[in-house]
Structure formats: structure tokens, C-alpha cells
Amino acid sequence: MDTYSILRQIADSWxxxxxxxxxxxxxxxxxxxxxxxLHDDAARLIFSPEPEQPLQRGAKREAGQ
Known part of the structure; x- marks a missing residue:
């Protein structure tokens, strides 16, 4: 039996x-x-008033956030 046939049988079953x-x-x-x-929070995410922006490298968050 060649290698292809053995691998094919393994792939077809296991x-x-x-x-x-x-x-x-x-x-x-x-x-x-x-x-x-978790799913409820993800479902309401598109309705949030202001989307969170990813923080850029080297940037600092503004005071008040």
C-alpha cells in the first residue's frame, strides 16, 4: 500500500x-x-454613542477618559 492511500484512509476517517x-x-x-x-454586549456594541478608538503607539489617553 502506498503512502497516499494510507494518508487518504486516515483523512477520510479519523x-x-x-x-x-x-x-x-x-x-x-x-x-x-x-x-x-458577552453576546449581549457584542450585540449592543453597534448602538454605542461613541466607538472606542484604538490607542496609537506612543499616544497617551486624554485626561477625563
Whole structure:
């Protein structure tokens, strides 16, 4: 049996199974009960009155912020 056939069989079975497990893990992690406040904050982010600007290198924050 050549190398290509062995790698193809492994990819068709075990790698597919691991990718499916990773997909399920991501779905379960995203919908976990403790993530509700994080998702609510992200949903309201576009409605904030003033978007936060990333701080430039060497720049200092203004007093009052």
C-alpha cells in the first residue's frame, strides 16, 4: 500500500471525526450558559454613542477618559 492511500484512509476517517468533534466543541462553547452577557454586549456594541478608538503607539489617553 502506498503512502497516499494510507494518508487518504486516515483523512477520510479519523481526521473527519476530529474535525466534527472540533465543530461540536465550538458550537457548545458558543452556546454555553455563561456566555450570555458577552453576546449581549457584542450585540449592543453597534448602538454605542461613541466607538472606542484604538490607542496609537506612543499616544497617551486624554485626561477625563
Amino acid at each position: 481526521v473527519l471525526l476530529m474535525m466534527f468533534g472540533f465543530f461540536l466543541g465550538c458550537i457548545l462553547w458558543a452556546f454555553r450558559p455563561g456566555s450570555r452577557p
